[in-house]
Amino acid sequence: MLFNSLQYLLFLPTVFILFWLAPVRLRVPLLLVASYIFYMSWRPEYGLLIFGLTLGNFLLTPMIAKASSPKSRRLWLSLVVAGNLITLGVFKYYLFAFDLAKATAHLFKISWSEPTLSIILPLGISFFVFEFIHYAVDVYRGKPTVKSLPDFMLFASFFPTQIAGPIKRYMDFIPQLGVNSTLKWDYIDEGVQLILLGLVKKVLIADQLATVAQAGFGNVHNFSGLDLWLITYAFAFQIFYDFSGYTDIARGSALLFGYKVPINFNLPYLAANVSDFWHRWHISLSTWLRDYLYIPLGGSRCGRLFNYKNLFLTMALGGLWHGASLHFLVWGAYQGILLILHKEYLRVLELLGISKRVLASRLYHAVSIFITFQLVCVGWVLFRADDLRIATRIIQKLFLRAPVELFHLGSTKLTVLHISDPIIFPALLLILPALVIAHLTVGWLNNKSYYLCPPLPVKIGCMLALLCLIVIFSSDSSPKFIYFQF
Amino acid sequence: MQTPTPTAFRWLQSPVLWTAAIFILLNASLPHCAALQFDSYKFPYRGWSWWLMNDLKRSSGNSNTAIMGSSLIVTANSGVEANYLGQTVNLTSHHKATYLDRLLKEKFGGRFNTFNLAAPGLMASDAYLSLKTMLESGHHPDVLIYGVAPRDFVDSSVKCPADTDVFKYLRRLTKIDEIADATFRAPLERIDWWLQRNIYFCGTALDYQMLAGELCQQVLAKVLPPRATQPPLSLAEMETILPKFKPAATHPERSRIEPTVAETVRNQFFDNRGEYLERYQWPNNYELELTFLERIILLCKEKQVQLVLVNMPILPANTTLLPKGFYRSYQNRLKSIAKRDNVPFMDSCDPLVLEQKDFHDPVHLNAFGGQKFYSALVDGLSNDVVSRKALAAAGQRGQATREIAGKAQPTN
Structure with missing residues (x-):
């Protein structure tokens, strides 16, 4: 769903009306559903990928905070960052890596036939991954973890910033959830x-x-x-x-x-x-x-x-x-x-x-x-x-x-x-x-x-x-x- | 010091509300503004229908017959015309069928002046709009020969009737309310249609875009006057630089058909099965497009135009690309629709009359195949009572019209 499409012209006012009509406690879940609809309107199966990635980060990042020694904190951080980067690498850089390998092999006159994979780059994955890494590093640096899964999921998938940012900071975004309970003309x-x-x-x-x-x-x-x-x-x-x-x-x-x-x-x-x-x-x-x-x-x-x-x-x-x-x-x-x-x-x-x-x-x-x-x-x-x-x-x-x-x-x-x-x-x-x-x-x-x-x-x-x-x-x-x- | 607006009246200070209100007012009032009337014949590019309809607009309206169809009619007729006239025929300006006129005259007497309403890629839905526009523009042929082939009903590259360039242009010239339900079926298409009808700026967006373009041209011509040393780029150069820019534009310099020699043409058979395999992939719109054929029949009845339905000749190399049994069922459907509505139907797909040497490719006839097709068609028309009667009357009317026009002309 592009911002400059008729779908978005219908989608945005619908979500807006439902959001402000809904009780305050239902607003985050409502925006979350809307954000997943927005994402899955492109490729439904990739909604699962983003959900999996979000859940993984939500469950693993608090381990950094809970770890008793600096060494294990560092280990958990490395694990979370590596997990995110591997996901990004698999979807975004596999072809590039194959091309590099092929060029290197060619340099040494080694015959190399790259495997044929057809992986489509999930929209916005670079932005998702950067937000997750930021969360993990900030938690490692001593900032608090997010306790609510819906809040964290919304931070990751919030539809206006989902595909191409701006890259948000969770300490700026999450405190805003549920604060503005009445609609203002501004x-x-x-x-x-x-x-x-x-x-x-x-x-x-x-x-x-x-x-x-x-x-x-x-x-x-x-x-x-x-x-x-x-x-x-x-x-x-x-x-x-x-x-x-x-x-x-x-x-x-x-x-x-x-x-x-x-x-x-x-x-x-x-x-x-x-x-x-x-x-x-x-x-x-x-x-x-x-x-x-x-x-x-x-x-x-x-x-x-x-x-x-x-x-x-x-x-x-x-x-x-x-x-x-x-x-x-x-x-x-x-x-x-x-x-x-x-x-x-x-x-x-x-x-x-x-x-x-x-x-x-x-x-x-x-x-x-x-x-x-x-x-x-x-x-x-x-x-x-x-x-x-x-x-x-x-x-x-x-x-x-x-x-x-x-x-x-x-x-x-x-x-x-x-x-x-x-x-x-x-x-x-x-x-x-x-x-x-x-x-x-x-x-x-x-x-x-x-x-x-x-x-x-x-x-x-x-x-x-x-x-x-x-x-x-x-x-x-x-x-x-x-x-x-x- | 500015007094803050009380919260209850904050909405009065909202630019969004004011903008929305003024926008609604503008949309309601501008359609009635006489100074803002646009020429619906204008279009950002000149496609097949643009050339056709602008030719119709210029011509006097004395065509007593018309032929209609897709590229199958266009190639057959243009090849025949170039050979018959012994000169290059430009498809953007030559919308006649003089060879067919001669055959009709020989067979039915009187005088014939056929307008060629055929355009490449014409789906049945496009054909309906073309005919409707023709009839609304003061042209009233007595007989319409409509040549069809399976592609005109099942082209997979056309997801919705409104997708074609012919449709996009013709919807500017004629109202499409009666076919809107059939044409715009997806919810977003329907909403878009509703917006086009009800929001002034949506409906006239193209006109305003063209107006803005013209204004820019005028400003540029004044600020940066074109110099004689700066000739525009050639069409080929433009196609290299912007291959996807206005792809449906039809350029006169690319639409010339030269007279041909039988031996040369017969050695140039081109296999386009790959293209048609793609086109026949999903015959989803088949039933929908058939309803447009029925609309054409109804329109002809209503306007008292004698329709003749012709199944165009194509080679088995093409028909075998269709799903198994489809072609036979298609032929039967055409026959049954024609029979039900008392429309003369000619099935020209006879391998005994036309063979591979008569074709450019498995679907398009060359000049010599076109000649054979026309001869067989005219024979078929003379054997059918309804067609014969209608064409004889049309010939007489054509003769009478000419005599009246001759008398009306001042003599020196």
């Missing part, structure tokens, strides 16, 4: 507003840009270097609007039941460096990686080289979490290298004694944002390309061909201008600057009270416009949310 107003905004981001922006990215990344030879820069920017905005649209709908849906789930984005393309970018992009994942991978590896409380190793490993594994493919691993490694280079850059600046006034200047900030955006976009090429070979070809064109084309712009033919239908291709030259301006404007407005709490007529006007746009532009063939595949 829940409806804010929730619906977020849902409408999310749908518009998806339908009106991401889906349109998806056509461009699909064409560009699938047919590199048809496009010039400059075209590919435009297409890469288009993908950068597509993935942002797709995922942040999804997150808005998830947050809005959760809010309708009075629950708050974490934000995932904070104007990421206004980041002034890569470290800042990861504080603004997929925040629930980056904080998870920090708390449950980077810090356990040693974080920055060790030597510089070890710190860099930890950074690199964390980001590379974070990349691999997105998908069982080499290009995701390389994308993660690229992010790790950028973070290391940024740390080195800061060290050099310090050694050179560059004045803080220069670093705080508006020009330096603007240039930093511009460069960070370009670096992030190069990363998106690795992320979006079907494989590393295609990514390499695109990057070659971006850096070797595009500068030449830029200096001979008269003779350069931008292929996007030759495509009149769909109109999104030539319109890129207007839409991309408009999106950049929108990003800057929202960044500027973000702490203005007028923007945070506009007058009622403005709110109504905006919501009405969003509603009409969604109804008009919602298409039966809208692509899935990008993060559904992870």
Whole structure:
């Protein structure tokens, strides 16, 4: 069941009405049933898998707390984490592992025929597993266990965040259950507003840009270097609007039941460096990686080289979490290298004694944002390309061909201008600057009270416009949310 | 200082409620706004039905006969036409059957002007809508020859009658209320249909999308004027870049049929059994599509159009792909429906008349097979009393119409 489908349009209000009509003690079970219906509408048999995984974690994680010695606590933790990771590995990485084994065998001239298995990746399993690991590690660190199975099951399967997050923390989520016993107009107003905004981001922006990215990344030879820069920017905005649209709908849906789930984005393309970018992009994942991978590896409380190793490993594994493919691993490694280079850059600046006034200047900030955006976009090429070979070809064109084309712009033919239908291709030259301006404007407005709490007529006007746009532009063939595949 | 709204009246401050109320008001009032009327003939792409219906819209309405069917009729007729006229025929603009007109004239006298309402992939449900749209647009043929084959009733690639591109386009041109129950059977399809009918913006979404597209084109043309040095990409290039974009669009440059030579054509037999094996997988909609055939019969009776039902020739290589006994039962069903409703029925699937050399593939006739088919058809029509009478009358009406038109024309 997709958020932008007719099924969800019927499902959400039905659950909403039943939830608020039900007695308080029945609300968690009701949401739980709704969440399993939501999940099983895709593949009923995988409902059992999620139930099994949830039950296993619910029963085994308290053993960590109950264990008498640090050694046995560590053993129980390892068992729970390994169980979750093995499940994820079996469903998500088996093909990747076979491919690697095949490539290695080929290297040593050993004949290898991989077994034929047809395992379908359960939706959202990466998110489930990360939430379970977080629970186990937090319990290991001394936080309380969840006593109620329905509460824990709902934490794991809560339908708004089930498929693509945001990755929740149980200490934030579980205390909310049963607290808000009366429906408030604020829940409806804010929730619906977020849902409408999310749908518009998806339908009106991401889906349109998806056509461009699909064409560009699938047919590199048809496009010039400059075209590919435009297409890469288009993908950068597509993935942002797709995922942040999804997150808005998830947050809005959760809010309708009075629950708050974490934000995932904070104007990421206004980041002034890569470290800042990861504080603004997929925040629930980056904080998870920090708390449950980077810090356990040693974080920055060790030597510089070890710190860099930890950074690199964390980001590379974070990349691999997105998908069982080499290009995701390389994308993660690229992010790790950028973070290391940024740390080195800061060290050099310090050694050179560059004045803080220069670093705080508006020009330096603007240039930093511009460069960070370009670096992030190069990363998106690795992320979006079907494989590393295609990514390499695109990057070659971006850096070797595009500068030449830029200096001979008269003779350069931008292929996007030759495509009149769909109109999104030539319109890129207007839409991309408009999106950049929108990003800057929202960044500027973000702490203005007028923007945070506009007058009622403005709110109504905006919501009405969003509603009409969604109804008009919602298409039966809208692509899935990008993060559904992870 | 702003006074907080008392809790009892908090709902008055809810933007969601206000938005919903205004949205409902807009939906109720906009359908009556004369300034917001859209051209229903417009569509985001030009598929077979777009070309057909726009041709019908332009033409004068003096066709006294019509042929209808799927690609089996299209290929047979277009090959015959190209050879008969000795020139390339473009399927997007040539919706005539001049060779058939000649045969009919020779056999029944008078004058014939046949409109070819056939389109590739036409299911019986599509055929019903095509005929209905034709009749509503001021065209009234005296005789309609409808050629059918099993695929027109059982195509597995069509899960619901509303899935076809023909249906999607024609539902804009004619009301489908009477077939909505039969067409939209799944609960979500029904809800979607209800929304389309009752929510203004749902029903006109496509029109607004096209309007937005046109506005964008205009803005772009002003901001980024197209330069002479930027020719649009060719169709082949576009298909490489966006293979799934508007797949049902029919391009004039891809719809040309050249005259053919018998020897060349006969050496080009193509085996498409794989495709039909897929199409015949689940004959789930068989009974439903047969009800559309019955609707066509009823519509013809109501509008006093003489229908002739023809079972199109196909080779055993194709019929054997159907479940065992299906083809025989299908033939019997056609016969019994035709008999029950007094509709002349011709079964052209006779291996003695048409053999493999007359076909492009196991289902589509080539130009020479098409010629044989038409000859056999006209012979069959002359042997049937009802058809003969109807065609003779149609020929006379065609002649009379022409004479009137001739007199009405000013002479120099």
